[in-house]
Amino acid sequence: MTHGxxxxxxxxxxxxxxGPYYIALAMMNGLAALYLWRTGQLCTWFxxxxxxxxxxxxxxxxxxxxxxxxxxxxxxxxxxGGMTSWTSLPESWREAINKGTGPVVYSxxxxxxxxxxxxxxxxxxxxxxxxxxxxxxxxxxGLSMTDRxxxxxxxxxxxxxxxxxxxxxxxxxxxxxxxxxxxxKRIENGEPPLEKLDDEKVLVWPDLVxxxxxxxxxxxALLIFWAIAxxxxxxxxxxxxxxxxPSKAPWYFLGLQEMLVYYDPWMAGVVxxxxxxxxxxxxxxxxxxxxxxxYYTIKERTFSxxxxxxxxxxxxVTLIVLGTLLRGPNWEFFGPYDHxxxxxxxALNNVNLSEYxxxxxxxxxxxxxxxxxxxxxxxRPFGQFLSILFGRELPGTxxxxxxxxxxxxxxxxxxxxxxxxxxxxxxxxxxxxxxLFMASxxxxxxxxxxxxxxxxxxxxEYFFNF
Amino acid sequence: MPGLxxxxxxxxxxxxxxxxPMPVDxxxxxxxxxxxxxxxxxxVSIKKQGIALSYTWCMGGVTFFLFLVETVTGVLLMFYxxxxxxxxxxxxxxxxxxxxxxxxxxxxxxxxxxxxxxxWLHMYRVFLTGSYKPPREFNxxxxxxxxxxTLLLSFTGYLLPWDQLAVWAITVGSNMARATPILxxxxxxxxxxxxxxxxxxxxxxxxxxxxxxxxxxxxxxxxRFYILHCIAIPLxxxxxxxxxxxxxxxxxxxxxxx
Numbered sequence: 001m002t003h004g005x006x007x008x009x010x011x012x013x014x015x016x017x018x019g020p021y022y023i024a025l026a027m028m029n030g031l032a033a034l035y036l037w038r039t040g041q042l043c044t045w046f047x048x049x050x051x052x053x054x055x056x057x058x059x060x061x062x063x064x065x066x067x068x069x070x071x072x073x074x075x076x077x078x079x080x081g082g083m084t085s086w087t088s089l090p091e092s093w094r095e096a097i098n099k100g101t102g103p104v105v106y107s108x109x110x111x112x113x114x115x116x117x118x119x120x121x122x123x124x125x126x127x128x129x130x131x132x133x134x135x136x137x138x139x140x141x142g143l144s145m146t147d148r149x150x151x152x153x154x155x156x157x158x159x160x161x162x163x164x165x166x167x168x169x170x171x172x173x174x175x176x177x178x179x180x181x182x183x184x185k186r187i188e189n190g191e192p193p194l195e196k197l198d199d200e201k202v203l204v205w206p207d208l209v210x211x212x213x214x215x216x217x218x219x220x221a222l223l224i225f226w227a228i229a230x231x232x233x234x235x236x237x238x239x240x241x242x243x244x245x246p247s248k249a250p251w252y253f254l255g256l257q258e259m260l261v262y263y264d265p266w267m268a269g270v271v272x273x274x275x276x277x278x279x280x281x282x283x284x285x286x287x288x289x290x291x292x293x294x295y296y297t298i299k300e301r302t303f304s305x306x307x308x309x310x311x312x313x314x315x316x317v318t319l320i321v322l323g324t325l326l327r328g329p330n331w332e333f334f335g336p337y338d339h340x341x342x343x344x345x346x347a348l349n350n351v352n353l354s355e356y357x358x359x360x361x362x363x364x365x366x367x368x369x370x371x372x373x374x375x376x377x378x379x380r381p382f383g384q385f386l387s388i389l390f391g392r393e394l395p396g397t398x399x400x401x402x403x404x405x406x407x408x409x410x411x412x413x414x415x416x417x418x419x420x421x422x423x424x425x426x427x428x429x430x431x432x433x434x435x436l437f438m439a440s441x442x443x444x445x446x447x448x449x450x451x452x453x454x455x456x457x458x459x460x461e462y463f464f465n466f
Numbered sequence: 467m468p469g470l471x472x473x474x475x476x477x478x479x480x481x482x483x484x485x486x487p488m489p490v491d492x493x494x495x496x497x498x499x500x501x502x503x504x505x506x507x508x509x510v511s512i513k514k515q516g517i518a519l520s521y522t523w524c525m526g527g528v529t530f531f532l533f534l535v536e537t538v539t540g541v542l543l544m545f546y547x548x549x550x551x552x553x554x555x556x557x558x559x560x561x562x563x564x565x566x567x568x569x570x571x572x573x574x575x576x577x578x579x580x581x582x583x584x585x586w587l588h589m590y591r592v593f594l595t596g597s598y599k600p601p602r603e604f605n606x607x608x609x610x611x612x613x614x615x616t617l618l619l620s621f622t623g624y625l626l627p628w629d630q631l632a633v634w635a636i637t638v639g640s641n642m643a644r645a646t647p648i649l650x651x652x653x654x655x656x657x658x659x660x661x662x663x664x665x666x667x668x669x670x671x672x673x674x675x676x677x678x679x680x681x682x683x684x685x686x687x688x689x690r691f692y693i694l695h696c697i698a699i700p701l702x703x704x705x706x707x708x709x710x711x712x713x714x715x716x717x718x719x720x721x722x723x724x
Contacts, residue, residue, distance in 0.1 A: 158631075161579035165586075172587060175520060176594045195521060196723045198514035205495040208508065208517045215524055216531055223535065223580070227572035234562060237555045238633035240682065249639045250624050252582050252617055257638065266653045269642025280610045283593075284603030292596035294721040301596065308593055381657050463645065464654035 007148070011084055014146055017155075018087065019080025021145075022072045025138050029069035032131065033062040061128060068135060075142070088146040089337075098335030103261075104449045106326065107442075110318045114309070121298070125178040137170065147337045153325055157230040162251055162324045169317060179296035193295040245329040245342055254323030255316050261331065262444045264455075264465045272437065276311075279434045283308075286431045288422050311438055350454035357395040367392045369461075385462050396456035400466060403440075408432035507711055509719055516720035521595070525588035529616075532581040533703065536619075539574040540696065542567075547626070549692035551685045554628035578620050585616050597721035605713040608706055615703050622695035625688065636691075637683050643674035650674060 005013070036042055045064065047056040079087040117124055124130060141163070144150045154163055183193040235244075249257045259268035283304070291300035298305050326333055328340040351360075358366045369392070372383045389397050411432050412420040420428045447453040457466040474480055489498040499510045515521055546565055547557045561568040589609065592598055598606035625636045648655040651672040659666040669681050679686030714720070 158579075161576075161583060165583050168583065168587065169590075172523060172590065175523075176591070179520065180594070193723050195515045198518070200514055201511040202514050202517075203492070203495050203511050204508045205489050205498055205505070207514075208512060209505070211517060211519070211524070212527060215528065219528060219531060220535070223573050223577055224569075226576045227569045230572070230576070231562075232572045232575040233629075233631060234555075234558055234627060235630040238628050238630055240633075242630065244630055244634050247634045247638050249635050250621060251579075252620065253639055256642070265642045265645035266647055266650065270646045270650070270653070277610060277614060280613075281607045284598040284600070284606050287599065290599070293599040293724060294595060294597060295723045296595055305594075312590065378660075462654060463652055463656055 010148055010151075011082060011146070014151060015080055015082045015084065018084075018142060018145060019076050021142055022076030022079060025135070025142070026069040026072035026076065029065045029072065029135070033065040033069070036060075036062045036065070065131070079142070079146070084146040087143060089143045094147060094337040098338045101326070101335045102333050103322070103445075106322055107318070107445060111314055111442075114314055118306075118309075121177050122181050125174060125181050127178075130174050130178075134170070134174075137167065144336065149339045150337050152340075153336075157233050158251065159324055160230060162321060165317070166321060169313070173313070176296055177298070180298040183295055183297050184299040187297065187300065193297065195295040246327060246331055248323070248327075251320060251324050254327075255319035258319045258323040258327070259441065262441065262448055264463075266463070267466065272441070275434060275437045279311075279438070282430060282434065286423070286427055286434075288427075307435070307438075315438070315441065350448065350452045352455045352458040353396045353399075353453060354393050354458060356451070356453075358392075381462070385459065385464070388459050388461070389457070393457045393459060396458070396466070400456055404433065404436060407436060507715075509715065512719065513722055516722055522720065523587060523591045525584050525591055529581055529584045529588055530707065532577050532584060533707070535577045536574060536581065537700065539570045539577065542570050543574055544696065549626065549688050551628065551688060554626065554688060558627045558629070578623060582616060582620055585613055589613060595721060602713070602717045602721065605710060605717060608710045608713065612703065612706050612710060615699055615706065619695060619699050619703070622691040622699065625683070625691045626695065628688065633683055636687070640674055640677050640683065643677050644672060646673040 042060045042062055044058045044060050047058050049055075050057050075087055078084075124133070141154075145154070153159060179194060183195075186193055248254060256268055256273060259272060262268070263272070287301075287304050289301050289304065291297065326336070328334040328338075328344075329342040330345055332344050332346060334340055334344075354366060358364055369384055370387050372380050372387065375383045408429055412428055416428075419431070423431065444453075444456075447456075455465045457464065459465065468476075486497050486501055487494050489495040496510050499505050499508060543561070546561055548554065558571065561571045592606065592609070621636070621639060625632045644650045645653040647653045648658050649667060649672055650656065651667050651669050651674070656667055657665065669675070675681065677690075678684075679690040
């Protein structure tokens with residue numbers, strides 16, 4: 001995208017973008033200060049003595065956001081004026097981030113961060129805290145944009161929606177959690193949830209219809225502005241002999257493409273997506289909790305909330321962000337400020353479980369495949385498949401069968417007996433199987449990272465690798 | 467002396483189209499909901515909390531609006547696009563450089579990305595407010611089908627510019643289909659469908675072939691995806707949307723605490 005440009009030409013482009021960008025952030029903070037003032041939500045955080053007068057200066061929340069806004073104006077002046085050395089992350093920080101990140105750090109880090117955010121949600125939904133984090137996110141983006149490698153990926157027109165997705169999800173997750181924390185407090189005090197308060201009915205015309213009209217106009221304006229600002233990509237004409245590297249599916253399927261690192265296409269591309277779709281459809285029929293119907297709450301439905309958030313925010317969204325922004329040529333991992341080098345190849349020394357158990361563990365050769373000439377031709381492939389499954393691949397087969405067949409009853413009796421009683425056999429088994437399938441991805445990821453495990457069951461002769 | 471507006475509003479032409487007065491008073495605001503075709507989607511009155519943006523996020527409505535934007539821009543683009551290997555790429559280039567209002571292509575592409583995002587946000591909101599619980603279970607299922615169709619619309623449309631990005635993204639996406647269990651020629655259980663010694667699932671007769679219309683992404687795929695993108699899937703979406711909106715009304719309107 002910026003390939004033919006010299007560094008100074010690139011800096012000019014970035015400067016022309018960052019100027020308005022920081023001004024917009026300044027205006028955003030100014031509007032926040034205005035909103036707090038006009039809605040009577042001014043709150044003095046601390047006061048400073050003014051010398052020589054004996055009076056004190058009240059530092060309110062609005063004042064702080066005004067200060068932040070002016071800091072952004074300063075940044076706009078520096079960045080827009082081309083003094084990007086003052087408005088970038090230091091080189092050492094960027095190197096450290098590049099070196100420190102990888103698929104393991106990223107996946108584990110995002111999981112841990114989400115868990116921490118969940119348990120400390122009452123703190124993080126406070127408007128001042130959330131607004132600080134919001135500002136920091138935008139600041140981080142702006143400071144990183146001066147790095148050419150970061151810019152190349154994040155400013156690519158087709159990748160801009162993913163950046164938007166991250167910010168939109170952050171905002172709406174905050175909004176929902178803010179309401180849920182509020183409702184949970186009210187329910188604890190025996191009060192009705194917020195949604196019960198404004199119970200009076202109003203006429204749809206004008207109250208709803210006008211809101212819809214304004215939304216439609218705003219959205220149209222946004223689309224037109226977006227269409228003028230960013231050109232839709234058009235690469236060179238299709239050629240079946242030139243393979244791009246990396247060759248990526250559309251961004252909403254990149255979670256599935258990232259799964260291909262750990263699972264074969266039949267699992268990552270067919271079985272698991274079907275389980276995702278089936279699992280989504282099954283939610284209303286598996287969720288027997290009558291609470292939380294028509295209002296935000298977390299405490300009244302922690303089980304369904306946690307499972308959904310893990311599946312949606314962690315598994316689906318973070319893998320998409322990983323696949324779009326952090327996977328480069330040869331599907332290698334590249335840090336946010338790393339140059340996408342097509343020659344970077346890391347050695348793949350992953351080992352099948354059968355290899356681990358027979359060759360490395362017991363020091364004997366892998367069991368071979370019997371010829372089974374005594375079987376009729378039609379049945380021989382099935383016979384051979386089963387003899388490999390329970391012969392060479394016995395360790396993996398036992399683990400997988402144990403996981404899917406033995407775990408559900410164990411869950412029913414020891415872990416979730418209440419669920420089993422309420423749901424009955426069929427519904428519980430469906431729930432258990434869906435959960436086990438969902439958990440199989442992080443489990444496989446950890447097995448790969450810790451043991452370099454390739455396949456639990458490897459029968460490539462029959463395209464069956466698990 | 468009646469003004470021009472009154473003369474128009476008293477005319478037979480006007481009264482044959484707009485049978486009731488403008489909704490400026492309470493009675494006519496109720497009547498317009500019941501007599502206007504487009505507005506009969508909505509109920510006459512609604513609980514105040516049900517229309518608060520902090521409750522609904524408006525994402526369902528936004529997604530529907532984006533679908534309409536996509537339809538309008540899509541039809542306009544169809545005037546300038548021929549789905550053949552010979553012309554597809556050139557036509558997109560012409561939209562970029564030659565035709566006026568070629569910005570329709572940008573609106574269409576960014577609207578598509580936005581629609582995928584808003585449909586996810588809508589699903590997120592419905593989940594977080596528990597609005598899939600009885601009596602709304604089936605509407606959630608209809609919604610999941612709509613989610614699938616939205617992703618498929620985006621996927622089929624992705625191929626149409628016929629540039630490197632398009633062709634290879636669809637190659638990667640559709641390659642997974644050849645590993646479909648039993649129905650894919652490189653999937654587990656591939657030999658299960660062998661009748662009388664003849665392998666029924668081959669390179670030229672498996673799930674991937676059905677998707678692509680050929681063994682590789684080529685002119686058959688372009689034609690197939692064009693029809694799926696412009697006619698088949700939009701018809702499916704329209705049908706499911708009608709059911710989805712109907713169910714919202716019949717299940718009691720926007721959800722709220724009991």
